[in-house]
Amino acid sequence: MKRTIRTTALTVGALVAALGVPAGAAHADTTAPRVDLRTLIVSDGGPATDAIAAELDTAGTPYTKIDLTQSGRPVIDAAFLADTVNGRPRAKYQAVVLPNDNPFPAGSAEMTALATYESAYGIPQVDAYTYARPEAGLQYPTAGGYSGSIDGVQAQVTAAGKAGPFGYLDGAVPFEDNSPTVGESYAYLAQPAPGADFTPYVEAPIPGGSTRGSLVGEYRHDGRRELVVTFVYNQYQQQFRLLARGIVEWMTGGVHLGATRNYFGVHVDDVFAADDRWDTRLNCTPGDVDCPIGEGTPDPIRMTPADVDYATAWEKDHGFTLDLVYNGAGSVDERSDHNGADALADKLIADRDQFRWVNHTYTHAFLGCQQDVTVVPWKCATNADGSTKWVSRQDISDEIALNRVWGQSAGLPLQNDELVTGEHSGLRILPQQPADNPNLGPALTDNGVAWLASDNSRDPAQRQVGPATTVSRYPMNVFYNAGHASEQVDEYNWIYTSRAQGGSGICEDNPATTTCLPAPLDTTTGYTDHIVPLETRIALGHVLAGDPKPHFIHQSNLAEDRLAYPVLNGVLDGYHALFTDSTPLVNLRMKDIGTELKRRAAWQSAVRAGQVTAYRVGSTVTVSAPAGLAVTATMPTGTTQGLGAFGTAYAGARSGWTSSTLGLPLVFTVPSSAPAHAVVPGTASVKITVPAPRTRIPAGVSRPTAGTATD
Template identity: 60%
Template sequence: MAHGTRGWRTAAAVLAAAGLLVLGLETPGASAADEPRIDLKVLVVDNGDSPVEAIAAQLKSEGIPYTTVNLNDSGRPTIDAAFLSDTVDGTPRAKYQGVVLPNEAPFGTSSAEQTALDAYETTYGIPQVDAYTWAHPEVGLDYAAYSGALDGHEADVTADGKAGYFGYLDGPLTFEDNSSSVQESYGFVATPRTGFTSYVDTAVPGGTGRGSLVGEYAHDGRRELVLTFAYNQYQEQFRVLARGIVEWLTQGVHLGQARNYFSVHVDDVFAPDDRWDTELNCTPGDYDCAAGDGSTATPIRMTAADAVYAAQWEQEHGFTLDLAFNAGLGEDWKSENGGTDALTDQLLADKADFRWINHTYSHEFLGCVQDLTTVPWSCAKNADGTTQYMSQADISAEIASNYDWALANGLPVERDELVTGEHSGLKTLPQQPDDNPNLAGALAANGITWTASDHSRESTQRAVGDALTVPRYPMNVYYNTGTKAEMADEYNWIYTSTADGGSGACENNPDSTCLAAPLDTATGYDDYIVPQEAATDLGHAISNDPLPHYAHQSNLAEDRVLYPVLDQVLTDYQALFADNTPLENLRESAIGTELQNRAAWQTAVTNGDVEAYRIGTTVTVNAPTGTQIPLTAPEGTTKQLPLGTAAFGTPYAGERSAWTTPELTQTALTLNLPA
């Protein structure tokens, strides 16, 4: 069978009892017809270098159980036969389905530990990933035709790669080159020798022909995936190849799953947004802007034509936007403009084209009562010194009134989803270190299960009473800008030094970098901001990260500045990935459920409550009752039912994957792999 038992049979024939005795198995002389048990867990031997840690991060992200042996820990376990294998109920057991090493021989070529590991891999057909090594004959390569920086170089998946575990990739990938003054990736480009199959190669820089960067070296009854370039978990070249590395390591059968995700929330729909003032370098209408209440500023608001364009853009790109709406502010706009509103009419006419999220009726601040007499603002206090908060009744009215308006107008809104204005009600540091104590009750009273939070404040999901948060990435496309020139001007204010006329905020923030010079406001948005933001968003999308991004309705108005970013993300994605690997465009509730399932699964794995193994073509998983189990398996895999079987999971990236559980009368989950 094609998923790991072949090596067991071969080793049994070649090594016979001697090999089994080396591994300390209790059943020497097992026949070639016997199938070992291979546990669905990975062994990671970590020396602290970024390539190993990148692969470990991918395993964790997918939900694949793994054991780490830290080479820098003097108290680490010894890698020997007892550590790697044993027997269970008389069946030989391989404790790990794959091994990740820093290089081909981190223990030393002739050391006892390396010998034990080599024998284990040979006996059970266990694949090994060499996370980063140099090109030399011992890994099946000629000495490097080129060694040096790979920044900006283009690499391709070979025909063998596309026919195998890298078949989810379509076009070439380019190594990151974010700075001309910093070397971002180093590698060795070399010609394969006999037994080596290249999966990713590149033209030899400054030379002729092509050389391997990723490939499989089959030798001495073992298989190694050899990577000859350095990387970390955040670099695009690794993110693009990570899936293939893991699928090769596990031979496409493993706990956990990975998909690529991209969802975009558009806040403040129906409402107008205040506009950045390029002279004052602030937003009139904001409490900290010297211009006062901003009554003379022209707000930014979509038109009916903008709504038509949004629906057409979606159809052309096969992508659905999530519109977070404030009906009360739309009604206010209508009453102030003769009782009619072409925007509302158009959006309601096209309501089925979008997903809709309750953003509260009037976008009120749902946290503490804000004292705006100081800059920054503070929470107002009661006479006894306690914090004044918006009441549960007022919070509930904001949620309920918006939902009732949606029902009255036939919007396809889901009751359990919410985005509060400015994510208010949740803790807001430094002024409000705790959630509004009245928020949880209001959420429960309105059936809210999922409420959005700001990833820049809180990066992980957490409970708010019975509800759970869904962190969202703020996009660097500002709510108070409708034109490209305004965007570039505000960007300059934030990201240039005081000497260059900026705020200097970038100089005082260790997580920020100042621009070398201010952007040209006529070209800076398209030439600089769009590529930067698109690269950031694409990085999230290809990192098995389901979190949504958010912008504002103002960004769909006037110059429609959001679309160039979305166009770039989608174009770059389609150039990289095959049609069988689409972007998953989930709504808030589905994202919340994904996060909830991941957290519960990780807890079960961490607590040692998961047992999973493969014997021949049968996969068995035991997990706590009710736990959703993530699994990935080849096409043709079926799930065992109490009576008969059913196709397992849904197709993605050439395999099938799903969250699933045993059926009601079953105590374990069983999959049948294709022969």
């Protein structure tokens, strides 16, 4: 039976007094309260609140999390939520996130305190995943709505959503359907309850009819505002990633610390060189270390001038710049073998300004330990005393310097402080080489290298190597040793099928990181039907997560069948179909990506350590941070800092980095039209609803749906 509980005027009055809010009848003072730029997340351990917390973590937006399942947690009462600072009422949180519209027992004093606080200070509440019911402003799903899976459904942002918090989206919000055997998305679709002040922001068709039901909408009642979300999600799912920005902008009024943008960068390794080809009979790559010495005949893959023309035309068509990571010796060898001719190098050098260029060492030598390739897999060679034989500092330095000089002589527009070593060598690689080559750091110092690429699949965290800071790169599962789709699929089957199905069994040996295919892919259709959609989804997932790290492929992927382009097209075309022009992809070069990652790490560390405080009073935002720390924030269009505009435009807002001077507070002025928190007289009663029914969470939503490849 549905029950509605109303607090008495005496109870509400006591709560308002405890919150430090001036009562309207007794005070004519309209002084705006101080509202701290921090979110309160109340979690029940479910994936929805965790997803919102992850979004705030990525952006660097401060929050306090309370886990309702933990004993000894803080009690949410008036003192926990608000107090007075220098005679001014202070709201400690600018927004509240609950796992549903009311996760507390009936008659809960904590829910009463939250509702009163939200009403008094104009604090919005996000119901991260709740049942559709009148207490949340919606009809029950049984009243012409729907409860069930919405895997593969195409939701739409409404006109109100586009005019409001989701204006950066073009309209479509596709829900993933990655596995026919796993339920990934569950939702309650319903229309607003009769008489409810409810505005749908995202809707989906109700099966069996012509009406649409709300998935995300705003419910206004009793002086409060709730963002009501009626579908379950985790932080990795595309539908959440698309909506996460709007959820944060709605609950913060567009004024918050932290910022996110969508990035995509693609490095093309081994340019000017050739890549060895996979042998479909031997199931290894002749000429490389995965084949026994003397096994098979090397059959190199190398771009042609026509491939360069295709690449430059593709860049122009997509408004995108590729980073070419080059090995000068590849051209030197080509000219030596062809009487001084190298049509590919001539073409690339002629078109050099169409690309960005990165030093990849002269010969692509392995710069870690000296490899013993008489065994497969290879191992590190050792000295007589059993110590590791390392490539010398001089040899590493020569590889860097020779390639730089070659590139400068060719007129390549280089940044000399960037470096990608061959196979990310010199850095640790398990299991053979558990430590960095001790000669690597000194060689980087010799050559002024400040930014060094690493492989995100084995070295994801940014770290210092001598003078250089690493920039992790995502490997795309478009293989370096495949020029044709049939070769790619054959090798893919070898890696991702069991021994019983003719594969290597690698997927059986490493089930935590690699998923076996249910059956081998067709070598004719497998690339287009399986690999391309999967790799597109993985890469687009990184983009939508606001991850600046670049992806890397190889020059062979731009040659012959040009295997990279279907994946790149899927990412770029897919992105542009989802977002408006106000939210462009950010395409940075390597050192700028490294700078962004480094600033983020410093900022997030300071936020976690409690070294950053920020609050808003009326139209003024004040931020205090350690001297020299780059501060990141998102503000409405029209926000000023000092005498100038703050930040740059992105997704309908302004965001950017700025540094405090001598540790003095930063002051921003938001436009008067920006939503502001205001004290609401505490004389009206506050409606407290009964707890939401337990909502259904399908198995597939608590973690990413299994794929067949890792990053």
